[in-house]
Amino acid sequence: xxxxxxxxxxxxxxxxxxxxxxxxxxxxxxxxxxxxxxxxxxxxxxxxxxxxxxxxxxxxxxxxxxxxxxxxxxxxxxxxxxxxxxxxxxxxxxxxxxxxxxxxxxxxxxxxxxxxxxxxxxxxxxxxxxxxxxxxxxxxxxxxxxxxxxxxxxxxxxxxxxxxxxxxxxxxxxxxxxxxxxxxxxxxxxxxxxxxxxxxxxxxxxxxxxxxxxxxxxxx
Numbered sequence: 533x534x535x536x537x538x539x540x541x542x543x544x545x546x547x548x549x550x551x552x553x554x555x556x557x558x559x560x561x562x563x564x565x566x567x568x569x570x571x572x573x574x575x576x577x578x579x580x581x582x583x584x585x586x587x588x589x590x591x592x593x594x595x596x597x598x599x600x601x602x603x604x605x606x607x608x609x610x611x612x613x614x615x616x617x618x619x620x621x622x623x624x625x626x627x628x629x630x631x632x633x634x635x636x637x638x639x640x641x642x643x644x645x646x647x648x649x650x651x652x653x654x655x656x657x658x659x660x661x662x663x664x665x666x667x668x669x670x671x672x673x674x675x676x677x678x679x680x681x682x683x684x685x686x687x688x689x690x691x692x693x694x695x696x697x698x699x700x701x702x703x704x705x706x707x708x709x710x711x712x713x714x715x716x717x718x719x720x721x722x723x724x725x726x727x728x729x730x731x732x733x734x735x736x737x738x739x740x741x742x743x744x745x746x747x748x749x750x751x752x
Contacts, residue, residue: 543664544627546608549716551578551660552707553633555650557696557722561602564725573698573706578633578655583718586632586661586738589752592730593656597638599730602723603681603689603738606631607700608665609717613708618701622674624713625704627665630679630738630747631720634659637729662718663738663747674700681726682737689726696722 555574556562562569592599610626633654640653674693677700681689693700704719713719734751 542667542669544608544667546626546665547716548580548583548718549609549714550580550711551582551718551720552711552713553578553654553720554698554703554707554722557698557703558691558724559697560695560725561723561727564727569697573703575707575710576650576654577711578660578720581657582655582660584658584661586630586663586747586749588661589750590632590634590661590730590736591658591752592732593636596636596656598636600635600637600727601681601683601730601736602633602635602727603679603691604631604633604720604723605629605677605679605691605693605700605740606662606665607704607719607721609704609713609719610715612715613704613713616705616708616713618705621701621704621708625668626715627667628672628677628740628745629665629718630663630740630745631718632661632736632738633720633723634661634730635727660720661749663740663745666745677741679738679740683728684735688728689724691724693721695724 606629608627611624636653677693739746
């Protein structure tokens with residue numbers, strides 16, 4: 533039932549470091565949650581304990597309100613980057629993958645209301661299901677990548693990197709100006725509109741570049 537499907541490329545073994553994330557990198561997602569569009573990337577970190585294999589069943593936390601899915605394109609860092617510029621970033625990206633940024637939406641709203649950080653709503657255990665990362669056997673146009681998420685056979689999200697407020701290479705360069713990126717670090721690049729609450733028994737499928745990478749999972 534649970535699978536990773538590749539039509540090209542090779543899965544990359546790696547030791548996970550930290551997980552860097554960006555909020556509101558798609559204007560349509562900011563709009564659907566009535567959030568202002570940030571003037572610069574809104575960066576937060578998930579700990580390594582948030583990561584879990586996306587192909588395994590998702591276990592929703594209890595007692596913290598609704599848990600939403602946010603499908604995202606993920607990058608695996610292969611070389612150290614500190615205060616990098618955009619031209620230095622591309623060679624340092626070792627592979628592409630897919631991710632879910634699971635979010636305790638009710639808790640996040642409460643934290644935002646009192647001006648507190650989001651970590652409890654974003655970085656809880658198993659809040660970052662990850663697909664394998666696939667080695668690039670072609671030179672991508674970073675502004676022409678696309679991915680999709682289906683929930684119970686209904687297309688819910690379609691992300692196109694050309695719609696990102698901060699493009700991929702500029703985003704990674706920006707992050708490296710605050711946090712040194714090291715091999716094994718993962719960067720989540722933001723989610724488009726279409727996020728929603730997960731329920732027990734839900735089935736999800738994500739695809740990158742058509743069916744270049746496909747992952748199926750479900751909520752336990």
